[in-house]
Amino acid sequence: MDQLYLYVALIGVGFVLFALTRTKAKTVSQATGAPQQERELKMALDEFMNGLEEENARLLDSFTRLQVEYKQQFGTQQQQIEELIERVAELEGRLTEVETQPSSPPVPEPKVSTAPTTVSGFAFNEKYARVAELIRQGQTPEQIARFTGIGIGEIQMVIGLSEREES
Incomplete structure (x- = not known):
């Protein structure tokens, strides 16, 4: 049993030493490189945000251009539809005029003698x-x-x- 306490004590001392060396290494690295790492991180983040803003601007321009093209195309198609509707109405009017006009009498077939000539x-x-x-x-x-x-x-x-x- 004494050995068990000895092992537990040794393991505890090892943890304490490990923790002390670890915190010293962190504080040394933080003291010397922390501002530089912050600046690098800040620059990377700024570059990322600038890239996002540029991409958003390009997408917005593309969307605006597509919207303008769509409106122009839609207007052209609406105009063509209106012209076709007018033409159909005109042709229907002509058709009703033709239908209401009295038709000319059919050309009678000429009478032919049946005797050989x-x-x-x-x-x-x-x-x-x-x-x-x-x-x-x-x-x-x-x-x-x-x-x-x-x-x-x-x-x-x-x-x-x-x-x-x-x-």
């Missing part, structure tokens, strides 16, 4: 006789093609034959 000994069938009749009435080949469903080449051939007959 001969041109210089060439007998036309009903289809070509109708083309010849429309030619005599002064219709254009495109109009005749629409009425009869015959190709323009065939119509021109009939026109050529009709001209030969007349001369």
